[in-house]
Amino acid sequence: MTTRVFVPRDTTALSLGANKIATLIQAEAASRGLDIEVVRNGSRGLFWLEPLVEVQTPEGRIGFGPLSTDDIAALFDERFQEGQQSHPASVGLVEEIPYLKNQQRLTFVRAGITDPVSLEDYTSHDGYKGLKNALQLSGQQIVDEVKTSGLRGRGGAAFPTGIKWQTVLDAPGEQKYIVCNADEGDSGSFADRLVMECDPFMLIEGMTIAGLAINASQGYIYLRSEYPVAHEILKQAIATAYEHGYLGKNILGSKRQFDLEVRLGAGAYICGEETSLLDSLEGKRGLVRAKPPLPAIVGLFGNPTIVNNVLSLAAIPYILDKGGQAYADYGIGRSRGTLPVQLAGNVKRGGLVELAFGMPLSQLMNEFGGGTRSGRPLKAVQVGGPLGAYLPEQQWDTLIDYEGFSAEKAVLGHGGVVMFDDTVDMGEQARFAMEFCEFESCGKCTPCRIGATRGVEVIDRIRTGENQEMNWQLLEDLCDTMVDGSLCAMGGMTPFPVQSVMTFFPDELRSARQE
Amino acid sequence: MTTSGQWRMEGVRDIIHGLKHKPGALLPILHAIQDHIGYIPESTIPVIAEEMLLTRAEVHGVISFYHHFRTHPTGRHIVEICRAEACQSVGSRALEKHAKTTLGIDFAETTACGSVTLEPVYCLGNCATGPSVRIDANIYGKVSTTRFDELIADCRDAMREVS
Ligand SMILES: Cc1cc2nc3c(=O)[nH]c(=O)nc-3n(C[C@H](O)[C@H](O)[C@H](O)COP(=O)(O)O)c2cc1C
Ligand code: SF4
Ligand code: FES
Numbered sequence: 001m002t003t004r005v006f007v008p009r010d011t012t013a014l015s016l017g018a019n020k021i022a023t024l025i026q027a028e029a030a031s032r033g034l035d036i037e038v039v040r041n042g043s044r045g046l047f048w049l050e051p052l053v054e055v056q057t058p059e060g061r062i063g064f065g066p067l068s069t070d071d072i073a074a075l076f077d078e079r080f081q082e083g084q085q086s087h088p089a090s091v092g093l094v095e096e097i098p099y100l101k102n103q104q105r106l107t108f109v110r111a112g113i114t115d116p117v118s119l120e121d122y123t124s125h126d127g128y129k130g131l132k133n134a135l136q137l138s139g140q141q142i143v144d145e146v147k148t149s150g151l152r153g154r155g156g157a158a159f160p161t162g163i164k165w166q167t168v169l170d171a172p173g174e175q176k177y178i179v180c181n182a183d184e185g186d187s188g189s190f191a192d193r194l195v196m197e198c199d200p201f202m203l204i205e206g207m208t209i210a211g212l213a214i215n216a217s218q219g220y221i222y223l224r225s226e227y228p229v230a231h232e233i234l235k236q237a238i239a240t241a242y243e244h245g246y247l248g249k250n251i252l253g254s255k256r257q258f259d260l261e262v263r264l265g266a267g268a269y270i271c272g273e274e275t276s277l278l279d280s281l282e283g284k285r286g287l288v289r290a291k292p293p294l295p296a297i298v299g300l301f302g303n304p305t306i307v308n309n310v311l312s313l314a315a316i317p318y319i320l321d322k323g324g325q326a327y328a329d330y331g332i333g334r335s336r337g338t339l340p341v342q343l344a345g346n347v348k349r350g351g352l353v354e355l356a357f358g359m360p361l362s363q364l365m366n367e368f369g370g371g372t373r374s375g376r377p378l379k380a381v382q383v384g385g386p387l388g389a390y391l392p393e394q395q396w397d398t399l400i401d402y403e404g405f406s407a408e409k410a411v412l413g414h415g416g417v418v419m420f421d422d423t424v425d426m427g428e429q430a431r432f433a434m435e436f437c438e439f440e441s442c443g444k445c446t447p448c449r450i451g452a453t454r455g456v457e458v459i460d461r462i463r464t465g466e467n468q469e470m471n472w473q474l475l476e477d478l479c480d481t482m483v484d485g486s487l488c489a490m491g492g493m494t495p496f497p498v499q500s501v502m503t504f505f506p507d508e509l510r511s512a513r514q515e
Numbered sequence: 516m517t518t519s520g521q522w523r524m525e526g527v528r529d530i531i532h533g534l535k536h537k538p539g540a541l542l543p544i545l546h547a548i549q550d551h552i553g554y555i556p557e558s559t560i561p562v563i564a565e566e567m568l569l570t571r572a573e574v575h576g577v578i579s580f581y582h583h584f585r586t587h588p589t590g591r592h593i594v595e596i597c598r599a600e601a602c603q604s605v606g607s608r609a610l611e612k613h614a615k616t617t618l619g620i621d622f623a624e625t626t627a628c629g630s631v632t633l634e635p636v637y638c639l640g641n642c643a644t645g646p647s648v649r650i651d652a653n654i655y656g657k658v659s660t661t662r663f664d665e666l667i668a669d670c671r672d673a674m675r676e677v678s
Contacts, residue, residue, distance in 0.1 A: 011639070011640060011641055011654050012641050012643065012644050012656060014653075014654065015641050015644060015647065015654045015655050015656035015657075016644060016656050016657065047643040047644050048643070048644075050644070184640060185637070185638060186638070187599030187600040187601045187602070187637065187638045187642060188600065188601045188638075188642045189638075189640070189642070190640040190641070190642055190643070192640075193640040225546075225583050226636060226638065226639050226640065226649070227639075227640060228652045228654075229654075263539075263542065263543065264542070264543075264546055265542075265581075265583075266542060266545070266546070266581035266582070266583035266584055267581055267582035267583035267636075268580065268581050268582060268583075269637060280542065281539050281542075282538075282539040283539040283540060283541030283542055283577070284541070284577060285576055285577055285580040286580060286581075301538060301539070342642070342643070343643060344601040344642035344643045344645075345600065345601040345603075345604035345605065345642065345643075345645070346604040346605050347643065350642075350643025350644065351643055373605065374605075382600055386599070386600060416601075416642070418600050418601045418604060418642070419604060420604045421604070424603075424604065429600070429603075432600070432603070436599075436637070439637075440637070
């Protein structure tokens with residue numbers, strides 16, 4: 001009987017040598033005359049175990065990781081292919097690993113289990129059930145289901161998705177668009193990438209349902225050019241969906257049309273901002289547009305457009321399959337459903353942790369993350385990307401919840417958690433926030449374009465001890481100006497990490513470290 | 516991907532003709548040209564402008580807005596080092612310094628032998644296993660200085676095979 005061995009093909013597994021391992025396993029199996037099929041699955045998101053190789057056994061899938069190419073011959077010697085767990089890299093039944101078992105995966109149910117480009121795998125694991133339901137519903141009924149779910153946009157601003165869809169549904173216009181924001185520029189974020197690399201049909205299904213809801217016949221995925229693996233996998237999945245009637249002129253024989261295309265960004269963080277993204281899709285410089293009008297009313301090529309983050313759209317198939325209420329049953333307060341948190345940076349067990357809202361940040365970092373990778377004390381945590389505040393220890397008990405984070409002058413954003421140990425120089429981090437804004441500003445408004453440049457200069461003066469008190473005051477004013485006077489959150493939120501350093505780590509900003 | 520030298524304007528026109536019917540075709544066209552030639556030669560700008568009914572200044576404006584597009588040839592390999600926060604927390608600043616020192620170049624420069632162009636990148640989505648480096652279409656994780664040197668040696672070997 002053929003033994004199935006799984007070797008992941010997501011960016012992280014590949015970045016740690018998964019392709020070589022897959023080749024070696026094949027070669028070793030051939031030379032030993034073993035009947036082994038190597039399946040390239042997605043990743044489970046347990047990145048500290050990657051490359052994580054799994055073997056199918058009657059009891060379930062048994063994992064071995066993290067593996068290096070040197071381990072492969074020994075794996076076979078220990079007869080891993082028969083489910084023997086004597087190799088030191090054995091982690092036992094993968095689904096029993098507490099990190100995975102203790103999650104509440106609604107969006108990431110299939111990640112790592114299936115072959116991402118196998119439509120058959122997708123449909124045999126509940127895929128396309130949501131679409132089949134949606135095809136029986138009116139646009140309004142679909143929108144109502146999304147409203148019931150309480151889903152809020154996962155791209156950062158946490159705007160209620162159902163209300164956005166309602167606006168587009170109600171907007172007059174023959175041509176409407178669905179645009180998926182797959183620009184995922186935030187450092188510490190990889191959940192969008194994982195959706196696209198591990199379960200691309202889920203995103204395609206979510207977008208198709210959105211198209212049915214508002215009667216849009218065309219969708220675009222705006223993907224950052226930094227994601228070559230996601231690009232390949234998406235293109236392959238889209239082609240397969242077309243071949244099997246899940247995309248195109250006559251979706252599953254319903255006479256409804258939905259076409260989908262991936263468009264590549266070109267290395268501009270600001271193009272994750274939805275109006276800049278639309279300009280970029282139109283073939284222009286990615287300048288931010290003034291709002292109103294909202295993209296929901298005047299969006300792509302001037303037409304009503306839904307712009308949603310990958311995770312927002314990826315939540316839709318579940319909602320249309322199990323019902324909005326099933327999704328809303330998870331979470332706390334106004335944060336309903338689950339958030340795929342991404343543990344990144346200096347973390348021992350980095351990866352994707354999908355949980356209902358309401359878990360304390362500290363529990364995530366300790367129970368799941370296991371503390372820092374370096375083993376040194378944790379010092380600060382940046383949540384929500386480069387525009388998010390640095391949280392000092394006294395804020396680590398904050399619950400994962402949009403309102404809870406706002407109350408701490410922090411943002412949950414896209415759920416990226418970047419941990420820093422005590423070797424970090426917080427003054428350097430504050431400077432970087434301004435430097436990044438200077439590099440990535442679209443240049444349309446002065447507080448951001450000029451402010452970021454001045455910010456770097458003023459921080460440098462403070463750090464070299466030049467007129468320190470006066471420059472400190474100047475930095476405070478500059479931050480206020482940027483917050484109040486910027487057209488978009490790029491300039492408007494860049495001060496958040498800076499101000500958090502000024503509040504919680506003032507001494508490190510005042511004195512540049514001597515090297 | 517990064518080829519050097521040989522390209523014809525006819526090829527560029529073919530690329531444009533193949534894509535210009537798409538709504539908002541300019542970015543796909545620029546990507547296709549850069550993938551084909553390795554960069555977007557200045558001399559193609561008037562052709563792109565003419566075909567797309569834009570001014571040269573408009574085409575230039577779009578190219579210069581995006582960090583990914585470039586109008587000059589690169590080395591045989593493009594080595595991008597992640598400079599974003601998650602990689603900073605695990606030593607990317609030291610890696611960046613090491614890279615610049617050992618290669619003897621700054622960002623946006625090419626080694627004298629023509630094998631490597633160094634570029635910054637802000638996150639490769641590989642943030643739990645940094646420091647991260649991208650070389651052409653491949654992304655590498657947990658890149659120590661030793662690992663970096665090995666990867667660069669591969670770039671140089673590959674160059675020798677070509678020449
Ligand atoms: C500077 C900046 C960068 C952004 N980057 C992203 C991004 O990479 N991905 C994303 O989905 N949203 C990003 N956003 C938020 C989008 O503007 C928008 O709110 C989002 O795409 C809406 O989708 P959602 O409602 O599903 O979250 C960014 C916003 C700003 C101001
Ligand atoms: S705040 Fe910055 S990025 Fe946003 S519109 Fe103004 S200049 Fe552009
Ligand atoms: S911060 Fe370096 S890969 Fe994300």
